Amino acid sequence: MIKLTDSEIIESIKRGNQSDYSILVDRYKNKAYSLLKRMLKNNMEAEEVLQDSFLKAFQALSNFKGEAKFSTWFYRIVYNTALTRLSTKKRKIEMEMSSIDDYEFLKSGFDIHSNEKEDTAKMVNELINRLPEKNAAVVSMFYLDEMSCEEISNVMNLNVTNIKVLLYRSRNILRDMIVQNNLVEELR
Amino acid sequence: MKVTDEILNRFIDGELNSEELKEFKDELNNSRDVQTQLRALQAASVSFKNIKEDSPAVDFTSKLMLSLHKKFKSRRRDSIFIASVASIFVVISLLIIVYILAQIISAAGPNSSFQPGLQVADIFEKIAQTFVSKFSSSSVSIVGTIISFGVIVSGYFYFDFLKSTRSN
Incomplete structure (x- = not known):
């Protein structure tokens, strides 16, 4: 089966085949949801914002000129929608108060010695879930979506x-936590 | 060369230039601490690479497409509503213009001297008189009742319309 490019799908939607939008939704929903889940720290909210983002993207699709990649354009919508949600709930202020420089709070609550190796993946996930939204967004886009720093910027x-x-x-x-818990060899 | 966190990170991302890379490798060979730091940072990077993708509910796409369909259906209904109200307004305006023109043409018959300014003034005077007579003390209550009824009925339909749009 021929895999259509994003631009081909967008052209088709613009011609009136609205149902083709589901191809784009299926293509990006998991990655965008992963980003939102890590930024918002809440599954339900992540799904709501994901839906809002897809609706916004659909409405703005006629303005998409194809100068940037669709993924970059769409992630910008997702990221801004998430920020709006965070600021609405005044959670953003709380998150910014707990600065990344004062990251001792991120390391608390892990008991690696009792959980052994199988929980290191869980530990990484939990750490990402504890990262402030901007750090979480960068980590998610860089590693999960394999985006370059330029695209993320x-x-x-x-x-x-x-x-x-x-x-x-x-x-x-994460490196400091790995050193503290003598997990260097296990994770390599 | 002092090996900072930034140098280590740039090494992992392959961003050191040839000179920096040579100095870094010299330092790496001579310092056990740098080797430990690098191994730990590589382990951190590998852990981030192993992050698993999350997925929303299984029926997310179908729900989304359904809400998109509903949203656009209601938007289409909105535009139909606005278009119908606008067309009624346009039809009434056209009828008034046609009426005025017909009056002007009939008044400017072959035997009468045609003075458009006066004719239009006469017609507007007639229309004003009609309205004044309708709002005279005897018929004001009837006109008021009709207008109020119209406002209540259109208000009901308007709020009902808003309610259904919001619920959609």
């Missing part, structure tokens, strides 16, 4: 240096 409207700082800090937090 376009999505988040930050410069590339800031994206790298967020990425390096997130990595350093």
Whole structure:
């Protein structure tokens, strides 16, 4: 079966084949949901925002000129919708107060020695779930969506240096935890 | 070369230039601490790479497509409603214009001297008189009742319409 490109699907939708939008939805729903889940820390909210984002993207599809990749354009909608949700709930202020520099709170609550190796994956997931939304977004897009720092900077409207700082800090937090718990060899 | 966190991260991402890379490798060969830090950072990077993708509910796509369909259906209904109200308004306006033109043409018959400004003024005077007579003390209550009834009925339908649009 021929795999249609994003632009071909968009052209088809613009011609009136609205049902083709489901192909794009299926293509991006998991990655966008993973990003939202890590930013919002709530499955239900992540799904609601994902639905809002897809609806917004559909309505704005006529404005999509194809200058950027559809994925970048769509992730920008997803990211901004998530930020709006966070600011609406005033959760953003709380998250920013707990600065990444003061990341001791991220390491608390893990008891690696009792959980052994099989739980290290869980530990990584839990750590990502505890990351502030911007760090979580960068980690998710960089590793899960395999986006470059330039693409992430376009999505988040930050410069590339800031994206790298967020990425390096997130990595350093996990590295410190790995060293603290003597997990270097297990994870390699 | 002082091996900072930034250098280690840039090494992992393959962003060191040839000179930096040479210096870094020298430092790496000579320092056990740098080796440990690098191994730990590589392990962190590998762990992030192993993050599993999450997925929303199984019926997410079908639900989304359904709500898209509903949304566009209600939007189509909105535009039909607006178009019908606008067309009624346009038809009434056209009828008034046609009536005025007909009056002007009939008044400007072959034997009468044609003075458009006066004719239009006469017609508007007639229309004004009609309205004044309708709102005279005897018929004001009847006209008021009809208007109120019309407002109540259209208000009911308007709020019902808003309610159904919101629920959609």
